[in-house]
Amino acid sequence: MKQLSPFLDGALVGFGVGRCRFVGIRGLLWVAVGSLRLSYFGKSTVAIDAKGRTNLPRELRRKLPDAAGGEVVLTIGPNRDLHLYDAKAFESVLKALRQRRPRTPELSRQIDFLTANATSNTLDDQNRISIPAEMLRYAGLSTRVTFYGAGDRIKLLHPDRAEELLRPPEELAPDLSEFLDTLEVPLEDEL
Numbered sequence: 001m002k003q004l005s006p007f008l009d010g011a012l013v014g015f016g017v018g019r020c021r022f023v024g025i026r027g028l029l030w031v032a033v034g035s036l037r038l039s040y041f042g043k044s045t046v047a048i049d050a051k052g053r054t055n056l057p058r059e060l061r062r063k064l065p066d067a068a069g070g071e072v073v074l075t076i077g078p079n080r081d082l083h084l085y086d087a088k089a090f091e092s093v094l095k096a097l098r099q100r101r102p103r104t105p106e107l108s109r110q111i112d113f114l115t116a117n118a119t120s121n122t123l124d125d126q127n128r129i130s131i132p133a134e135m136l137r138y139a140g141l142s143t144r145v146t147f148y149g150a151g152d153r154i155k156l157l158h159p160d161r162a163e164e165l166l167r168p169p170e171e172l173a174p175d176l177s178e179f180l181d182t183l184e185v186p187l188e189d190e191l
């Protein structure tokens with residue numbers, strides 16, 4: 001199991017399939033990318049009905065693995081947002097967290113928080129998920145929600161917060177451009 005550098009916020013990725021090299025502000029860092037899918041991207045804002053149901057946007061729904069059979073897990077995120085995983089990816093995240101060492105009380109508390117605030121969903125015939133009332137309140141959602149791809153998960157948040165969060169500040173643009181210019185992505189045959 002590999003962990004990303006603090007440069008990329010310490011997010012877990014891995015399971016050891018390929019290597020990418022980034023040269024960034026903090027120098028050379030290697031990131032292992034593997035079976036935990038890093039494929040969700042794009043954003044869309046859709047309605048929430050009176051029963052807390054919302055359609056999973058088509059561009060994100062198409063990325064759900066066929067093996068998931070429409071099974072997803074919705075959990076509370078750390079920033080008044082919600083995180084949606086396909087069921088297998090959620091199990092992989094939990095497995096990776098359980099295998100982390102040292103097993104500290106803080107890590108145990110975070111695992112408990114993640115699992116206690118998770119709910120299973122199956123997409124219905126209209127490709128909707130149901131968001132429980134307590135999750136709607138937590139994320140400040142009522143009539144609309146913005147879904148956006150965040151690598152191995154789909155994040156849901158209030159459209160106003162999404163607008164603020166996802167609009168790059170002008171001062172970020174040069175740094176992002178320089179970072180992307182240094183990205184070396186392996187060819188498929190190198191994975």
